[in-house]
Amino acid sequence: MIYDTLDAFLSENKDRLALGPAAGPIAMVFVEDGVEVDTTLRHHLQAGFKMLVAFMPDRITLPEDVEKTIHRVSYAMTEPDALTRAVNRVIKAAPGAWLYYCYNGEYLFHPFCETRTVGEMLTFQTEERRNAILTYVVDLYASDLGAYPNAVSLEDAHLDKSGYYALARPDPANHGHPKERQLDFFGGLRWRYEEHIPAKRRKIDRIALFRAKEGLILRDDHTFNDEEYNTYACPWHNNVTAAICSFRTAKALKHNPGSTFDIDTFRWHNSVPFEWHSRQLLDLGLMEPGQWF
Structure with a gap:
């Protein structure tokens, strides 16, 4: 799934995120550039996360099989406090769920x-x-x-x-x-x-x-x-x-x-x-x- 904004992702997945422990574990990958993006996403999919959310610029392309298995959120990592703002929004939306975050690479x-x-x-x-x-x-x-x-x-x-x-x-x-x-x-x-x-x-x-x-x-x-x-x-x-x-x-x-x-x-x-x-x-x-x- 592809979302234009973080608000759109949170709105469309509101019910799932509200499941608490059953919603996770959820991985959040913050993409700063095009280096090893697909390997990062594949690695964490294979680790066993139930949901993987990739916050990334629109200019970066992904292999089709990866794109189909993740939630892609259009997001600018150049903004001040970009990571903490997004993580804290997800925390608020998913009480009780186990969360994880990292960067590409x-x-x-x-x-x-x-x-x-x-x-x-x-x-x-x-x-x-x-x-x-x-x-x-x-x-x-x-x-x-x-x-x-x-x-x-x-x-x-x-x-x-x-x-x-x-x-x-x-x-x-x-x-x-x-x-x-x-x-x-x-x-x-x-x-x-x-x-x-x-x-x-x-x-x-x-x-x-x-x-x-x-x-x-x-x-x-x-x-x-x-x-x-x-x-x-x-x-x-x-x-x-x-x-x-x-x-x-x-x-x-x-x-x-x-x-x-x-x-x-x-x-x-x-x-x-x-x-x-x-x-x-x-x-x-x-x-x-x-x-x-």
């Missing part, structure tokens, strides 16, 4: 995703009485920028096997003391090339999988106004986490005139080929199954 991986769907993971998380799943945005990049000048290649994709760390997240409302069960995570290209990344954009944690509810608001730093949604675990044990493997930072660093000439290669001694398998991410500690075995 990003691929969700969760523990055992080769044999278990995202819906199965979210069912487990619901049984754990958790309403959100922390995801780490793991930077991908082509190792040969001569062959792939935009730093994007599925066949030549690499990632950093180390260099990730976490810092306590201070609470301004509590004299700067650390927030309970919340951390700011760093690493990847945003850490190695931090001089080209604004400080507020250097974190790699994102609450990308969450359950909508009345009054919930996504903020522009990828956190929510409900602090429990921003926690990495419940008080009594660790919870499942997931990873979003993303070319977005590498693509931006090579597209930006202020950084592209400073970068001949993204490879360093801790680069390894990406295997496109959850086992590699689990072994590297970039996600964990928690109590889900």
